[in-house]
Amino acid sequence: MSHFRPALVLLLLFTALTGLAYPFAVTGIGQALFPAQAKGSLITQDGRVVGSNLIGQAFTSDRYLWPRPSATSAPDPADSTKPVDSPYNAAASTGSNLGPTSQKLADRLTAASEDWRGSGLLLPIPGDALTTSGSGLDPHVSRAYAQAQASRIAKARNLSEAQIRQVIEASTEGRTLGIFGEPRINVLHVNQALDGIRS
Structure with missing residues (x-):
């Protein structure tokens, strides 16, 4: 005791x-x-939450700036013991863990680069257009990747390419504390700004 x-x-x-x-x-x-x-760096629009500054979203329409690829997954609805690709699944933040000898990684990179070339986008291909981030949820893309998409977005929205480039430049975030990292563009911010343009 x-x-x-x-x-x-x-x-x-x-x-x-x-x-x-x-x-x-x-x-x-x-x-x-x-x-x-x-509170999660939430982004609101018209009184409702549309996303977060910290978590990317999967945009696939030609009208929008595309994010970098995501390696997140989810359980297969047909067999919960197997994972299936589920881009930007915030409940499963992770990288792919695929090594340089992985055939799955090689196939994904080949398909992504062929899609890029087939879409008529500019060469060389920016690295973040093909590679996933460590979390699979990166909300940012590089300036090179964003600017390379300007012509596609302009065509889909019937706007001038200069207007799209202006929106991208206005949404560019500088280096952290002026020295860390590279200038980057938050995909959701650009896409919100694009929706605000009257064509």
Whole structure:
């Protein structure tokens, strides 16, 4: 009993501190100092949530800027023990883990590059037009990839290519703290701006 009581008191104390007080304090500080980020950096339009600054979405229409490929998957509806491709599945954030000798990776890259060439888009092909990100949910693309899509979007929307390029440039985010990473474009921001243009 002399060992049990102190152990029980410490268990209850640390449960209260680390299980209740610390999470509530961190959540409260986050909500007070960074309210948008603490709520998931959500993007709203006409009063409804349409996405997040942090999670990409699968856009496939020629009218929109396309994101980079995504390697996320989901259980096969016909056999839950097997995965199937499910691009931008936020419940399954992951890379493909396919190595340089993977035939599946080689086939995917070959098909993507053939699709790119067949669509009449500019060469050389930007790297992020073919490769997936580590999370499979990257909301950004490079300037090269975004600008390479301008002619396709302009044609689909019956707009000038200069208008599309202007929207892309206006949505370009600089390097983090001015030194880290490369300039990048948030795909959802561009697509929202495109929908706001009157043709």
